[in-house]
Amino acid sequence: MSLLHINNLTMRFGGLTAVDAVTETIEPLSLAGLIGPNGAGKTTVFNMITGVYQPTEGEILFDALSIVGSNPHEIANQGIARTFQNIRLFPSLSVFDNVRVGFNNASKTGLFGSILQPGRYWTEEKEIADKIDHLLGMFGLLDNRQELAKNLSYGDQRRVEIVRAMATDPKLLLLDEPAAGMNPTEKVELMNLIRYLRDEFKIAILLIEHDMKVVMGICEKIAVLDHGAKIASGTPEEVKNNPEVIKAYLGESG
Amino acid sequence: MEEFLQQLINGLSLGAIYALIALGYTMIYGVLRFINFAHGDVFMIGTYIGFYVLNTAFVQSLGPGAETAVIVFLAAMVGCGLLGVIIEFLAYRPLRNRPKLTVLITAIGVSFFLEYTGQLPFVFGADPRTFPTVVEKTTVLQAGGLVIDSYQIIIFVVAIALMLGLRLLIMKTRIGTALRASSMNLKAASLMGINTNAVISFTFFVGSALAGAGAILYAMSYPKINPLMGILPGLKAFIAAVLGGIGNILGAAVGGFIIGAAETMTAGYISPTLRDAIVFAILIIILIVKPSGLFGRGGTEKV
Amino acid sequence: MSKKNRSYIYLLVGLVAVVGLSFPLEASVNSYDMRIIINIGISMILAASLNLINGFTGQFSLGHAGFMAIGAYTASALTTLVFGSAEGVTQELLFLVVLLAGGITAAIAGLLIGIPSLRLKGDYLAIVTLGFGEIIRVILQNIEPLGGSLGISGIPRYTTFIWTFGILAVLIFISENLMRSTYGRGFLATRDDEIAAESVGVNTTKYKVIAFVIGAFFAGVAGGLYGHYNSLIRPLDFGFLKSVEIVVMVILGGMGSTWGVLLAAALLTYLPEALRKIDLFGVSLSDFRMTIYSLALILLMIFRPQGLLGNFNPKEFAGRFKKNGQSKKSKPAVS
Numbered sequence: 001m002s003l004l005h006i007n008n009l010t011m012r013f014g015g016l017t018a019v020d021a022v023t024e025t026i027e028p029l030s031l032a033g034l035i036g037p038n039g040a041g042k043t044t045v046f047n048m049i050t051g052v053y054q055p056t057e058g059e060i061l062f063d064a065l066s067i068v069g070s071n072p073h074e075i076a077n078q079g080i081a082r083t084f085q086n087i088r089l090f091p092s093l094s095v096f097d098n099v100r101v102g103f104n105n106a107s108k109t110g111l112f113g114s115i116l117q118p119g120r121y122w123t124e125e126k127e128i129a130d131k132i133d134h135l136l137g138m139f140g141l142l143d144n145r146q147e148l149a150k151n152l153s154y155g156d157q158r159r160v161e162i163v164r165a166m167a168t169d170p171k172l173l174l175l176d177e178p179a180a181g182m183n184p185t186e187k188v189e190l191m192n193l194i195r196y197l198r199d200e201f202k203i204a205i206l207l208i209e210h211d212m213k214v215v216m217g218i219c220e221k222i223a224v225l226d227h228g229a230k231i232a233s234g235t236p237e238e239v240k241n242n243p244e245v246i247k248a249y250l251g252e253s254g
Numbered sequence: 255m256e257e258f259l260q261q262l263i264n265g266l267s268l269g270a271i272y273a274l275i276a277l278g279y280t281m282i283y284g285v286l287r288f289i290n291f292a293h294g295d296v297f298m299i300g301t302y303i304g305f306y307v308l309n310t311a312f313v314q315s316l317g318p319g320a321e322t323a324v325i326v327f328l329a330a331m332v333g334c335g336l337l338g339v340i341i342e343f344l345a346y347r348p349l350r351n352r353p354k355l356t357v358l359i360t361a362i363g364v365s366f367f368l369e370y371t372g373q374l375p376f377v378f379g380a381d382p383r384t385f386p387t388v389v390e391k392t393t394v395l396q397a398g399g400l401v402i403d404s405y406q407i408i409i410f411v412v413a414i415a416l417m418l419g420l421r422l423l424i425m426k427t428r429i430g431t432a433l434r435a436s437s438m439n440l441k442a443a444s445l446m447g448i449n450t451n452a453v454i455s456f457t458f459f460v461g462s463a464l465a466g467a468g469a470i471l472y473a474m475s476y477p478k479i480n481p482l483m484g485i486l487p488g489l490k491a492f493i494a495a496v497l498g499g500i501g502n503i504l505g506a507a508v509g510g511f512i513i514g515a516a517e518t519m520t521a522g523y524i525s526p527t528l529r530d531a532i533v534f535a536i537l538i539i540i541l542i543v544k545p546s547g548l549f550g551r552g553g554t555e556k557v
Numbered sequence: 558m559s560k561k562n563r564s565y566i567y568l569l570v571g572l573v574a575v576v577g578l579s580f581p582l583e584a585s586v587n588s589y590d591m592r593i594i595i596n597i598g599i600s601m602i603l604a605a606s607l608n609l610i611n612g613f614t615g616q617f618s619l620g621h622a623g624f625m626a627i628g629a630y631t632a633s634a635l636t637t638l639v640f641g642s643a644e645g646v647t648q649e650l651l652f653l654v655v656l657l658a659g660g661i662t663a664a665i666a667g668l669l670i671g672i673p674s675l676r677l678k679g680d681y682l683a684i685v686t687l688g689f690g691e692i693i694r695v696i697l698q699n700i701e702p703l704g705g706s707l708g709i710s711g712i713p714r715y716t717t718f719i720w721t722f723g724i725l726a727v728l729i730f731i732s733e734n735l736m737r738s739t740y741g742r743g744f745l746a747t748r749d750d751e752i753a754a755e756s757v758g759v760n761t762t763k764y765k766v767i768a769f770v771i772g773a774f775f776a777g778v779a780g781g782l783y784g785h786y787n788s789l790i791r792p793l794d795f796g797f798l799k800s801v802e803i804v805v806m807v808i809l810g811g812m813g814s815t816w817g818v819l820l821a822a823a824l825l826t827y828l829p830e831a832l833r834k835i836d837l838f839g840v841s842l843s844d845f846r847m848t849i850y851s852l853a854l855i856l857l858m859i860f861r862p863q864g865l866l867g868n869f870n871p872k873e874f875a876g877r878f879k880k881n882g883q884s885k886k887s888k889p890a891v892s
């Protein structure tokens with residue numbers, strides 16, 4: 001059974017059709033890529049899957065349940081986590097606390113528990129802190145845990161965003177241009193990290209990426225969007241040689 | 255029926271004044287995306303400009319009449335226009351690109367500054383002043399119980415003339431085109447070579463000048479003025495702008511008329527003490543039902 | 558002292574200090590100064606409660622005086638119309654009941670106002686809360702049994718130093734503990750970036766409503782304290798100006814910084830009194846109060862928008878949960 005199934009997904013903004021009847025499936029544990037020229041509608045697809053935008057038409061099934069109309073936090077709690085193309089960390093919080101927010105839903109301490117702070121509150125906070133440190137350690141961010149997120153380097157901010165997403169214990173992770181602004185070494189590290197995440201946490205990952213080396217290097221399956229419509233999908237080899245795809249990319253000279 | 259018509263006329267003439275003030279809110283919001291909280295106080299200053307001009311020996315020697323009216327309107331419009339430009343330059347311009355709330359709080363600060371400095375004994379003083387007569391009030395039309403007086407005619411004529419003038423200014427002139435471009439996208443406009451600072455100053459000048467005209471019309475009809483008098487008309491005009499769809503010029507005009515009519519009708523048919531409450535109730539309803547207002551276009555925030 | 562019950566120890570120390578201070582104060586301070594002290598306490602409760610909504614959750618509310626009004630009227634009406642005056646322990650118990658009733662009524666209003674307001678942001682939310690505040694005032698003006706625009710008079714004076722600052726201590730305990738917890742970090746996440754917060758499963762709507770409810774509750778309690786100190790409450794006491802005063806305390810103190818906000822509340826309540834005593838060219842400086850106040854606000858926004866003490870110390874939080882459990886030395890406050 002597929003993990004995510006989108007069917008005929010369409011998004012219009014006034015007269016502009018940003019996403020045009022896209023159908024696609026993501027299998028559990030898969031590593032998939034979504035590519036296409038700028039403005040093709042890739043981020044808009046992410047925004048619909050995560051409930052930020054309401055699709056104009058079409059359905060989205062996650063674990064065979066429709067998630068259209070659910071709030072973003074409900075979708076997140078069902079197991080879809082994401083990062084943002086233009087990094088959205090919590091600027092006034094430390095790296096540690098940014099990740100801590102990702103444990104918000106997992107925490108069983110409610111309003112009164114947090115005010116009265118009985119013994120089990122401290123037990124849970126300790127557990128959460130350990131998990132955060134474990135995750136930060138995996139990403140080599142332990143030294144930055146007390147820094148304000150906004151003061152980190154660009155690459156580090158991107159990684160904190162991934163850690164924060166992982167904190168929600170997702171089944172599907174959506175990465176929007178994770179390699180943007182990274183140097184070649186960082187990109188290689190990132191690729192290893194993405195594979196590692198998939199294997200270690202047994203999740204599926206869908207990423208939007210412009211860097212073809214990254215996409216072709218790690219994705220098992222790739223879908224191509226152009227002007228909102230899906231023009232191709234398949235293995236990296238298939239996509240690379242698809243004349244439509246070549247045309248879309250050459251047309252944009254990117 | 256007669257009473258209803260009378261209430262409607264009274265309401266619409268009050269609404270015409272709200273509409274003039276609302277235009278300033280909406281124009282400024284259109285360009286800078288912020289609520290100029292001090293706009294109602296610029297309106298208040300307009301009444302004081304009128305008051306002092308009317309009390310000069312020269313204007314007094316003219317006596318009430320057309321010349322006096324022209325002088326006092328021009329003085330209030332130019333005076334308020336300049337005040338608007340100065341406020342923007344000193345208080346808001348340093349905050350360009352800062353969070354909206356910072357600017358909103360600054361605007362509250364400016365508003366308080368005008369209100370409370372105005373109350374100082376050596377400025378305007380806290381006590382209400384009587385606004386001198388600009389032109390004599392005469393009954394223009396009387397049919398049964400229905401009365402239309404010259405002030406109401408003046409209000410309609412001045413308000414509609416200014417609105418048409420504004421429309422011409424915005425649609426037919428270069429600076430008007432620049433203003434429209436800036437309302438769509440300030441950053442893009444500036445990249446296209448539009449001097450956005452000039453456009454913003456211009457917007458403040460025109461918007462505040464319209465409030466100045468509204469101030470004279472208002473003070474003619476309700477000739478007790480005081481430094482806090484701008485608060486309520488300012489808020490109501492703002493609500494009119496929201497009702498019409500903030501940023502939308504036609505909306506501000508229509509919203510002004512609706513708010514004026516609703517207020518007068520409530521006072522006449524339900525209870526005078528609820529005339530302010532009804533306006534806030536309209537605000538809350540519109541924001542819950544259609545936050546983009548009657549003529550506004552809603553959009554999805556880009557993520 | 559173990560970190561686990563540190564907040565309780567602080568609360569206890571605070572309460573003991575309040576009770577301990579009350580005796581020498583009641584004995585030595587004249588009633589004029591006592592009035593200032595109580596007013597400072599009430600301002601602090603108002604500012605700290607608005608700080609929950611405005612500072613921690615980022616929801617700009619311009620209607621806080623409306624919640625205060627609801628609390629003041631509920632509590633004062635219960636005392637004067639239902640219970641009548643009492644003495645001794647009965648009085649203290651009744652006072653607790655009416656304060657809670659005022660707080661709860663205000664909290665319900667906070668819930669009602671919070672829910673529809675949540676779809677709105679920034680300026681719009683500010684205007685809607687302003688509208689709600691004004692509507693509450695206008696409605697109170699029109700309820701004759703509550704005295705209309707004359708208000709309620711002859712409210713017995715139950716509010717004491719201990720009540721005021723005891724409640725303040727509880728409020729500080731609640732807001733500090735809350736904001737430090739993983740659960741409470743949801744408020745700050747909502748403030749910093751709603752979309753990002755939702756993307757990691759934070760129900761931002763719920764957080765905003767909770768902030769409004771708790772904030773309104775304490776504003777209502779502060780209203781009850783105000784009524785039972787002033788003996789007289791009128792709808793005009795709770796107008797837009799009052800709301801703005803509270804907002805300015807929060808901003809001056811630095812949004813989200815509890816101690817900064819408390820300091821600002823004290824300063825802004827005390828300053829007008831201090832200015833009153835100074836004469837300049839025959840004009841009492843207190844006449845300039847609002848002019849100075851508004852200029853200060855404008856300059857503050859231009860030169861120090863984060864407020865006097867508005868800087869977080871996030872290290873403190875991470876420090877509390879050091880990798881192998883040992884907690885490092887840390888400062889006590891969120892701020």
Ligand SMILES: Nc1ncnc2c1ncn2[C@@H]1O[C@H](COP(=O)(O)OP(=O)(O)O)[C@@H](O)[C@H]1O
Binds near residue numbers: 039042044555
């Ligand atoms: N909220 C929105 N309102 C209007 N247009 C939007 C919105 N979000 C995206 N768009 C438009 O939709 C198109 C696709 O955008 P996007 O999905 O961000 O492209 P990509 O991520 O592939 O570069 C663009 O033309 C963009 O301007």
Ligand SMILES: [Mg+2]
Binds near residue numbers: 042044
């Ligand atoms: Mg994109």
